[in-house]
Amino acid sequence: MKYVIGAIISLLVLFALPWSCTRVDSGEIGIKFHKWSTTENDYGGVEGTCRGLVFYNKYTTDVYTYETFVQRKDYNPFTVNAKDASIFTVDPTIAYRINPEKACDIFVKYRQDLEDIEDGYIRTCIYDAYRICANQYTSDSLMANRANFESDVRTRLESSLIKEGFIIEEFTSQITPPKSLSEMIDSKNRAVQSALRAENEVKETEAKAKIAIAKAKGDAEAMRIKADAEAYYNRTISASLSPLIVKEDALEKWDGHFPTVMSGGNNMLFGLGDILK
DSSP: OHHHHHHHHHHHHHHHOOEEEEEEOTTEEEEEEESSOOSTTSGGGEEEEEOEEEEEETTTEEEEEEEOSOEEEEOOOEEEEOTTSOEEEEEEEEEEEEOGGGHHHHHHHHOOOHHHHIIIIIHHHHHHHHHHHHTTSOHHHHHHTHHHHHHHHHHHHHHHHGGGTEEEEEEEEEEEOOHHHHHHHHHHHHHHHHHHHHHHHHHHHHHHHHHHHHHHHHHHHHHHHHHHHHHHHHHHHHHHHHHHHHHHHHHHHOOSOOOOOEETTEEOOOSHHHHHO
8 A cells, every 4th residue: 555655646746846848840949938037137038049859847937939941921912102192002922031040039029929920020110111112212213113112122121120030031012003003004005005006007108118119110120121122122123124125125016027228238237136135
């Protein structure tokens, strides 16, 4: 009986011990802290960071963990004003991670999990970055320089978050202008496209006219060359055929009798040799 009582007492003593154990995974960092401050300047009761198996006094100490891998947050859209009071809608998405060296600072300052920090401090930083940068642009210049605008926003956001221990991996946003500005931009784009079409049509018409003129000049030149060739041919043939035509006409009119004339008492043939040549 005394052995049973001893075993029960041993178990009670074991369970009554204040020590506890937890595990901090490789994708996390643990912050070991004291629940009650013991001195005035004890850095919020933080003892330090830890990983792996961690033993601690569960009555006086606890372990808080933060994920150190990349976190992604897609925020609901919100609006900001440009310099000329135009209202733009912004839909940002951020991918970030905690700097392990700043984990204790984050815990001491916020004492919140990452979701609460995302919805609180980080969202405020994003909103302020957009608000301050948008106020430096008119609506037209913002639409014409979106890349510069987003670069300005990211630079300002990084200056706020990095010093707090948050490293930005990616930052994107969709910027939607007010409806009136969108309609004006669409109208301007249509006008530009219409002008380009008209300019292309003019160029096409001019090109066709030049082609027609060139073709007409080519046809005229071909006709002139052909006419010159025909005229030359006709002149050449005419020059070679005229004597034969005269002789042929004379032969057709000859009655078969040789003409005779008296000259110095002698008869002579007149022109027959020439005709028969």
